[in-house]
Amino acid sequence: MTYQMVMRASWKMLQSGLLSEDEYLAFEAKMREKYRPVIGLLFSDIDLLSCG
Numbered sequence: 056m057t058y059q060m061v062m063r064a065s066w067k068m069l070q071s072g073l074l075s076e077d078e079y080l081a082f083e084a085k086m087r088e089k090y091r092p093v094i095g096l097l098f099s100d101i102d103l104l105s106c107g
């Protein structure tokens with residue numbers, strides 16, 4: 056659950072302009088490595104940047 060919460064917060068930061076796309080993608084990669092989400096992997100391969 057922590058992975059999803061962290062990624063949701065970072066997504067909001069991206070949307071508000073606090074993070075660039077490059078920063079978001081780098082952060083996402085680090086969080087995948089750190090948390091190794093089991094259920095989150097089902098959704099972590101979805102490119103949220105292109106989902107709009």
